[in-house]
Amino acid sequence: MIKIVYDIKIYRENIKRIIEKDDVVVELGCHVGNSTRMIAEKAFQGKLIAIDNSPEALPCMNKLMVDYPYLEFINADVRLHETLEYVFKKIKRCDVLLIDLGGGYHPDTTFKVYFIWSSALKPKKTIIRNRGLVDFVLSSQTEEIISSTEGWLESSGDAGIPPSIKEFKLWSNKL
Template identity: 55%
Template sequence: MIKVSYNIKKYRNQLFEVINHGDTIIELGCHVGTTSRMILDSFEDITLISVDNSPEAIPKMDNLKNEYDNLCFIHGDVRLHDVLSLVFKKTQSCDVLSVDLGGGYHPDTVFKVFYIWSSTFKPKSTIIRNRGLLEFLNSTSKSDESFYSSEGYLESYKNEGIPPQIKEFELWTNSLK
């Protein structure tokens, strides 16, 4: 199942609807850990891998990491292949993929990140917070073609494991060069 929302409360509610005890969760865009803490406070027996590139995340997430043994924080850019590889070394799959990158900005980047990460980790559920994607979805008319994924990734992606580095990543932003 893949859900897209923009409202932070709806996004968090959707996360709590799909998280189960014992799950492995990859959280992309944890920022200072507000949602991370809510997850960790509610589920003692999950594994949470949180990734964020913002400098503000480092002290807050390091403090949170000291409080919870089941949290792994990685300071890095989720668009970089090395960051994807680092998370893949920690776990080759996840139950829930949580994507909150900028809330309303860059739906194309959010979709690319979702596609690469979800096709790599094959989550049961993906929750995405992005206004641009939600606006796009709500503005489309239904096609008579039937393509549907019941998992948290696009089932048309058949390959296993981590994909090769994608040259297109270099085009996303100057900060990646």
């Protein structure tokens, strides 16, 4: 199951609905942890890895880790191969992948991050929060039927896992 939403309330309602107590959850773009706390309360017998590279995230997430010992915060850029490799080696499985990278901005970056991370982690369920992707999906039409039932695009096989994600290092939000 892959859900794409924009409204933060709908995003969080979906989180509440799909996360189970023993899930392994990877959250990309946790920021200061408002959704993270909700996730941690749902997956209390599982594992939660939350990742964000914003300076505001560090003190807030450090406080959350005290309250939730099964939460690990990683202050890193999700576009870097090293970040994905670190998480991949750390977890045995990923039940839920959550992606909120700025909400409405950069649908191209958000989709690429989703495609690479989900191809590597193969989650059962994914929720992506991005206005541009919602707009794209609702505006698109096709006669082809290509379907994935998991939280990753199994119709693409392992095609999304390059040996290194070097092109992410070349991207700039200044362009």
